[in-house]
Amino acid sequence: MRPQRAPHAARLNKAQRLSVPLLSGAVIGTIAAGLGTHLISAEPGSPTIDHAQLPASQPQPISITVSGDLLWHENVFESGHNPDGIWDFSPVFAPMKPIIDNADLAICHEEVPFAPPEGPFSGYPQFQAPPQIAQGVAQAGWDLCTTASNHSVDGGFPGIQRTMDAFQAAGIMTSGTSRTPEEDATPRIVTTASGVKVAVVNGTYGTNGLPVEEPWMVQDLNPDTLLAKAKTAREAGADIVMAAIHAGNEGDTEPTEQQTELAHILTASPDIDVVYGHHAHAVQPIEKVNGKWVVYGLGNMVASQLPDNFLAYDGLTVRFTFAPTDHGRWEISRLDYIPTIISAPKVMPVTVSPISSLINMPDADLDRIHQSRQRTVDTVLSRGAGADPVVHEG
Numbered sequence: 001m002r003p004q005r006a007p008h009a010a011r012l013n014k015a016q017r018l019s020v021p022l023l024s025g026a027v028i029g030t031i032a033a034g035l036g037t038h039l040i041s042a043e044p045g046s047p048t049i050d051h052a053q054l055p056a057s058q059p060q061p062i063s064i065t066v067s068g069d070l071l072w073h074e075n076v077f078e079s080g081h082n083p084d085g086i087w088d089f090s091p092v093f094a095p096m097k098p099i100i101d102n103a104d105l106a107i108c109h110e111e112v113p114f115a116p117p118e119g120p121f122s123g124y125p126q127f128q129a130p131p132q133i134a135q136g137v138a139q140a141g142w143d144l145c146t147t148a149s150n151h152s153v154d155g156g157f158p159g160i161q162r163t164m165d166a167f168q169a170a171g172i173m174t175s176g177t178s179r180t181p182e183e184d185a186t187p188r189i190v191t192t193a194s195g196v197k198v199a200v201v202n203g204t205y206g207t208n209g210l211p212v213e214e215p216w217m218v219q220d221l222n223p224d225t226l227l228a229k230a231k232t233a234r235e236a237g238a239d240i241v242m243a244a245i246h247a248g249n250e251g252d253t254e255p256t257e258q259q260t261e262l263a264h265i266l267t268a269s270p271d272i273d274v275v276y277g278h279h280a281h282a283v284q285p286i287e288k289v290n291g292k293w294v295v296y297g298l299g300n301m302v303a304s305q306l307p308d309n310f311l312a313y314d315g316l317t318v319r320f321t322f323a324p325t326d327h328g329r330w331e332i333s334r335l336d337y338i339p340t341i342i343s344a345p346k347v348m349p350v351t352v353s354p355i356s357s358l359i360n361m362p363d364a365d366l367d368r369i370h371q372s373r374q375r376t377v378d379t380v381l382s383r384g385a386g387a388d389p390v391v392h393e394g
Contacts, residue, residue: 061323061333062104062196066244066276067096068298068315068340069111070137070145072129075304077121079349080136089136092302095353099317099338099394101141104192107200108142108301109244109278110174112151113159114166125208126154134166144190146202146244148176150279152218153210160217176202176219176244184216187233196240196322196330199233201226201272204246205258205279221247221258223265230271240322240330243272248280248297251311253379255284255296267292274320274332282311283376286318286337286391287383293320293332299376300342302352307345314372315340315352316380319394335385336394339376341369356394 080089093100100106112127114134122128137145145167152160160177167174178184189199203219203226212218219225230241243266247259255263259277266272267290276295277284284297298316305312321334339355344365355373358364377393385391 059196059324060194061321062192062194062330063102064105064107064198064240064242064320064322065100065103065317066107066242066295066298066320067100067109067142067317068301069109069149069278069281069303070133070301071111071281071303071305072123072127072133073304074121074123075348076302076350077123077129077133079351080130080133087130087132087136089133090139091349092351093136093140095351095357096301096317096340097140099319099354103141103319104194104196105144105190105198106142107242107244108137108145109149109246109298110137110145110147110163110167111149111278113153113155114162115155115159116162127151128155128159131162131166134170134172137167138170138172142172144173144175144188144200146176146200146246146278147174148202148204148219148244149246150204150206150208152177152204153207153212157213157217175200176204176246178216178219181214181216184219185232187229187236187238189233189236189238197238198240198242199230199236199238200242200244201229201233202244202246221245221262223262226266227269227271230266230269234271240273241271243275245275245277246279247277248284250279250281251309252280253282253284253297253311253382259284259296260289263289263294263296267294273322273330276318281305281309283314283316283339283379285383286335286380286385288385288388293335299340301340302342302350304342304345304350310372311375313342313344314376315342316376317354317394332390335391337376337380337391338394339373341372344368354394 080087112129114131115121115128164174175188189197191197203221233241263275266275274293277297280297283299286295299314317338319336320332322330323333343351
């Protein structure tokens with residue numbers, strides 16, 4: 001899907017390979033209709049096909065993945081630093097790449113700002129991670145990264161600029177922080193390879209008490225502002241608008257009152273199609289609110305927190321399948337939740353994997369894996385999502 005990066009071109013070429021060349025003695029055309037491809041042929045001497053009378057192609061469903069926090073503790077970013085000095089984060093994300101890269105649109109959440117390329121780099125409590133991470137994120141297959149978090153200003157305004165500059169250089173759009181007032185006012189919209197326009201609005205509950213020099217630098221959770229941004233995105237042509245909320249209590253599998261109130265307010269708007277969240281560093285439930293899906297917390301995608309904080313090693317990647325409706329809107333026709341797990345504490349390099357890929361691995365810690373999966377499934381379904389036929393464990 002990625003129209004702004006090389007992977008997009010590869011997918012467009014793949015789509016082009018679906019066309020059928022002209023064959024000697026026959027005219028063959030392809031028409032996309034529904035979910036299939038239909039071949040129409042004419043033998044020599046048969047009436048000419050009037051392509052203008054053929055049914056118009058219909059918009060096809062698209063897949064969008066959202067994933068947990070990219071929380072770059074020292075062990076995690078050091079996992080991408082080779083002895084020769086080259087940065088390579090492909091091993092960190094390799095097990096997840098097939099899921100991320102195969103989505104029409106993949107969205108990550110960058111929890112922390114970037115330092116200058118030469119450092120110094122730092123972890124908790126005030127993070128400044130290597131900007132080389134942005135290339136690793138792009139290589140894994142993500143297209144857009146939300147950046148509003150409680151750590152957004154750990155590096156001050158220069159940290160915001162470096163983070164957005166690095167992602168821009170890697171071909172990744174960002175949402176949630178801005179370098180200018182004009183950028184803040186501009187909708188963040190990604191167009192998929194099939195032409196579907198997807199916007200993401202993103203805000204954070206706070207910045208750990210650190211000052212934000214200007215309000216346009218980091219988006220907060222003022223619902224009026226978020227709704228106004230969603231409306232602006234619709235007016236700019238967005239077919240789908242997603243709201244990414246950075247809120248909750250760390251280590252808590254239940255959403256807070258702020259999270260549930262925001263979910264009710266945002267899903268009540270015709271301009272927002274789905275709400276999902278970060279920050280708790282623990283997987284939280286999925287439920288429908290006002291007839292729309294809400295994923296309260298995706299846990300961590302990568303992190304290296306205290307070994308006894310086992311919830312911080314659980315994660316969730318959710319794949320939404322959006323399908324066009326008869327009334328001109330896009331709605332979620334399928335929701336796949338994919339339990340993930342970060343490699344055990346003190347294991348290097350730090351990696352993240354879908355749990356399903358580890359079950360049959362030699363020397364797998366099956367107790368740890370099964371306990372993580374069970375925690376995630378129980379939490380995800382704790383508000384009744386499992387009763388909906390749209391929801392599936394991936």
